[in-house]
Amino acid sequence: PKKLIDKARKNLEKEDGDSGMDDSKDWKKQMQNENSWAKVGKKYKMEWQMVWKDVTVGFTIAGIVAAFVPDAWFQTLFIGSGQGNTDFSFFEILEHIIVGPVAAFVTFIGSMGNIPLAALLFGKGVSFAGVMAFIFSDLVVFPILRINAKYYGWKMSLFILFLLFTSLIGASLILHYSFDLMSLLPDPSQVQVQDSEYFKINYTFYLNLAFLIISGYLIYLGFFKKKDVDSKMGEMAPKSQLLENILKYAAFISYIWIAGGLAVKFLIQ
Template structure:
């Protein structure tokens, strides 16, 4: 549920999963959290845009049931082989190192490429046939989803304020 609402992304899921495991979340819960990239709010909206809401919810439920099943299977499989690590041994360290290496230059290249694509998509619009949607949008649904996303952002910002300024 947390991953669905917040959409941290793959790079943020692993450190957060380690932190959750160290704070007492079960192994199955941590595995489900890591797998949850496929059942997040933006992906559901994209599926709904192309396939319609009925199919988007079907895909969501199919992935969710698979996620829960796989997590429980891994949990009890590891438990039966006594392979679940000790949560007290998990140590999350704050590491952030800035280096000028190949990733720096790749990030610059992808930033330039993204800027060019944004320029093509928003500034230099052409009259060529634009890609059409496969399923029509509901104005009411889009407005509702916009407000739900706004509430999620306010919730996240409120949590950050409480965490960092109200201690």
């Protein structure tokens, strides 16, 4: 729709005009300028302020689904699924493709946690197309919808969601039948879902530690040492205060849930 695209373009032009960044300056000098890094720190904090509630609720729901929802519940969502079943009709495959992204949307699960659950679904007999649609759905989950809405407005964000949803349906169908034609569909009986050890002292731990230090420095630089630096960056689309409050309290409940789980694991048991 031309009106939505024009409105989104105006929003982007407004953001570019309000960003306060001077593109004519030498980037090498900008890299050496502490004020430039202070602006980065302000922008970095602003981005986290925009998504922390979504990320918190998303991770918590993903954990609850993985830990407490029985496998049989997933099988009822996908018609004809079950261990050892690989013969699906077109309409069963189409249903799997549609239900996969819807389930991911409702549970907030995007790239944060959909791969382990996708492996679980495939091991329980969900079609290859349904699993691929579930994996592709990381771009049609609620946090992404909200982020797009803040930049382009809700109407344009919903239009983008519709385009991505229809695209992943087509892509999943093409992948499934292309692999089937070449006899390359993977065998679900070979899938073995094992418990993962989520905390290890390895390169990931040290990278996380390094980026945590960098994050702390950027926030210190932008909001303490160089707090008077004006970054002139603002959000582009108005937020729903009701939705923000709901997500905020949901995030607080998530923290209480996680703290309770840690207390049970390490203090009570």
